[in-house]
Amino acid sequence: MNSENAKAQMRKGILEYCILLILSRSSCYASDIIRELREVELIVVEGTLYPLLTRQKNAGLLSYRWEESQQGPPRKYYELTESGRAYLKELNQSWNELVESVNRIRK
Amino acid sequence: MKKTININITGVVFQIDDDAFEKLRNYLQAVNTRFRNIPGGSEAVDDFEARVAEILQGRRGITGIVTIDDVNEVISVMGRPEDIDDGYDDAPGEPGPAAQRRLYRDPDETIIAGVAGGIGSYLNADPVWFRLIFILTTIFYGFGFFIYIALWVALPVASTEVRKRELCGHRYSPLAHGRKRGRGAGGNDAVDRVGGALNEVFRALGRFIVILVRVIAIIVGTSLVIAGFALLALIISALVFNYGPWLPGAASTDTFHFTELFSVIFTQGAVPWVVALSIMVTALPLLGIAYWGIRMIFRFKARDGVISITALVMWVVSAVALTMILFSQGISFAESGRYTEVTEIEAVSDTLVVTAGREMAPGSYDKKIPVPFDDIFWLYRTEAGDLFCSPIVKIRSTDQEKPRIEVTRYSHGHTRETADDNAGRISYDYSFRNDTLALGTFFPVPGKTRWNGSMVRVRVYIPEGQSIYLDEKIEPFISYPSGSSRHKSEPGGSWWTMTENGLTPG
Numbered sequence: 001m002n003s004e005n006a007k008a009q010m011r012k013g014i015l016e017y018c019i020l021l022i023l024s025r026s027s028c029y030a031s032d033i034i035r036e037l038r039e040v041e042l043i044v045v046e047g048t049l050y051p052l053l054t055r056q057k058n059a060g061l062l063s064y065r066w067e068e069s070q071q072g073p074p075r076k077y078y079e080l081t082e083s084g085r086a087y088l089k090e091l092n093q094s095w096n097e098l099v100e101s102v103n104r105i106r107k
Numbered sequence: 108m109k110k111t112i113n114i115n116i117t118g119v120v121f122q123i124d125d126d127a128f129e130k131l132r133n134y135l136q137a138v139n140t141r142f143r144n145i146p147g148g149s150e151a152v153d154d155f156e157a158r159v160a161e162i163l164q165g166r167r168g169i170t171g172i173v174t175i176d177d178v179n180e181v182i183s184v185m186g187r188p189e190d191i192d193d194g195y196d197d198a199p200g201e202p203g204p205a206a207q208r209r210l211y212r213d214p215d216e217t218i219i220a221g222v223a224g225g226i227g228s229y230l231n232a233d234p235v236w237f238r239l240i241f242i243l244t245t246i247f248y249g250f251g252f253f254i255y256i257a258l259w260v261a262l263p264v265a266s267t268e269v270r271k272r273e274l275c276g277h278r279y280s281p282l283a284h285g286r287k288r289g290r291g292a293g294g295n296d297a298v299d300r301v302g303g304a305l306n307e308v309f310r311a312l313g314r315f316i317v318i319l320v321r322v323i324a325i326i327v328g329t330s331l332v333i334a335g336f337a338l339l340a341l342i343i344s345a346l347v348f349n350y351g352p353w354l355p356g357a358a359s360t361d362t363f364h365f366t367e368l369f370s371v372i373f374t375q376g377a378v379p380w381v382v383a384l385s386i387m388v389t390a391l392p393l394l395g396i397a398y399w400g401i402r403m404i405f406r407f408k409a410r411d412g413v414i415s416i417t418a419l420v421m422w423v424v425s426a427v428a429l430t431m432i433l434f435s436q437g438i439s440f441a442e443s444g445r446y447t448e449v450t451e452i453e454a455v456s457d458t459l460v461v462t463a464g465r466e467m468a469p470g471s472y473d474k475k476i477p478v479p480f481d482d483i484f485w486l487y488r489t490e491a492g493d494l495f496c497s498p499i500v501k502i503r504s505t506d507q508e509k510p511r512i513e514v515t516r517y518s519h520g521h522t523r524e525t526a527d528d529n530a531g532r533i534s535y536d537y538s539f540r541n542d543t544l545a546l547g548t549f550f551p552v553p554g555k556t557r558w559n560g561s562m563v564r565v566r567v568y569i570p571e572g573q574s575i576y577l578d579e580k581i582e583p584f585i586s587y588p589s590g591s592s593r594h595k596s597e598p599g600g601s602w603w604t605m606t607e608n609g610l611t612p613g
Contacts, residue, residue: 031161045190050151
């Protein structure tokens with residue numbers, strides 16, 4: 001069993017949660033989300049984000065609007081929908097529970 | 108010097124080096140393949156490409172031309188396709204579920220149709236061995252050929268990235284321009300060399316077979332086109348232009364026209380319909396054959412389904428209409444009927460003389476048409492539309508003491524009764540008086556506009572030892588047995604004697 005694989009699986013699980021967290025503060029362009037995720041070393045390559053965003057948008061958690069940009073074509077700005085916020089609330093709660101469970105075992 | 112290409116990524120135009128373009132295209136294709144299975148994947152691809160355009164825009168140097176370095180940077184930022192984690196559980200490097208593997212014909216490993224290549228790619232082995240198996244089982248057992256053909260028909264081509272992945276499994280990578288074969292693992296160089304040489308032989312053989320098949324297809328196709336159009340021309344010329352070169356006597360005024368034949372058989376008003384429908388019924392299949400031939404020669408693909416079905420429907424409608432006209436005209440050859448009379452001939456003193464009874468004077472008809480295959484003639488009066496037909500007369504031996512004459516009239520009808528009735532209505536005259544048998548040389552086809560395949564057969568039975576004289580008037584109507592020394596076109600009458608070997612001169 002290699003640890004890289006386990007780490008990748010863990011990252012995968014919380015990646016969606018983190019995207020929603022970032023978007024809950026303000027609506028963002030995809031590159032902004034990527035920059036933030038990169039800073040905390042949750043993703044390595046940008047390509048990963050696009051299928052996830054599409055999936056969350058299709059699930060009704062996100063919506064987007066087009067905004068003009070000074071350089072190049074218009075950009076997509078993502079934001080949370082109402083159901084996205086409710087979903088995030090549930091995730092927050094289960095995250096807290098998870099952390100608590102893990103911490104209790106680690107003691 | 109380097110070639111550059113203009114491309115457009117999500118609305119932004121770039122000038123890009125040839126090699127960079129190649130790499131970028133392969134990259135985006137691979138990403139496309141990877142995203143395809145995700146719901147809304149095409150949208151993810153669009154967003155992905157928009158980001159690629161943005162990165163390239165940010166890197167535009169002095170020249171403004173995208174180089175291979177720029178593309179490498181894009182790939183390192185966005186991630187290689189196998190590094191992109193789309194959140195679904197098909198981690199790269201792991202073989203996909205077994206159900207996803209499927210057998211296709213492999214367009215990248217083709218000699219004839221890619222059957223062996225497909226099996227090789229599927230089993231991760233050199234296709235040369237499967238080619239060998241196909242050839243050996245064809246030569247020694249014969250079934251290899253049929254299995255190959257069956258697989259050729261049954262297996263689709265792995266024409267898309269998804270199918271290639273299903274065929275090759277996880278070894279397939281569109282970025283690597285092909286695939287890694289596992290054959291190096293267990294095999295050795297000698298085996299590979301033999302395989303390579305065999306592959307060359309098979310490749311040459313395959314090319315030869317493909318060319319041979321094409322040549323045969325072109326020959327067959329050309330024959331079909333020629334035959335189709337020739338028959339079409341013949342039918343149209345016969346039915347429309349009244350030209351009938353294949354009927355004997357065509358060179359003379361005795362040419363018998365189809366339209367005249369129709370006017371003998373059908374009522375006058377029906378003739379144009381019969382002509383038109385006959386053309387439809389015969390021309391459509393011939394056109395189809397010619398078209399099929401053209402397709403075999405030029406091997407094009409056409410959306411001809413609708414046209415084919417329309418033509419088929421038109422053909423069926425025409426055939427039904429023609430049949431209905433035939434029925435409404437009382438024409439039917441469904442049942443054949445006959446009516447036979449046997450008359451014994453009494454007291455022949457010495458020689459039985461056979462002469463012509465009722466005759467048609469040479470000026471009393473307009474056309475004399477020999478009927479192919481039967482030794483008979485039709486006589487036709489154009490104006491009145493009257494048709495007369497000669498009987499088939501044969502002389503046979505009998506072991507009875509007295510000569511006898513047997514006259515059978517044949518006709519057709521849609522039931523047995525009408526057929527027999529039609530046969531009985533044929534009036535054919537013959538008589539016997541003073542040792543002389545007078546046979547009618549023609550009978551009128553009854554009903555004048557209703558020809559039902561009417562025919563009269565006369566058989567004169569002669570006991571052995573009886574001598575017989577055929578006079579010059581009846582001679583042209585006698586069907587001599589084959590191998591007979593006497594030819595009926597000779598002038599003057601002829602004497603014969605019935606022997607155990609049949610009719611002999613003298």
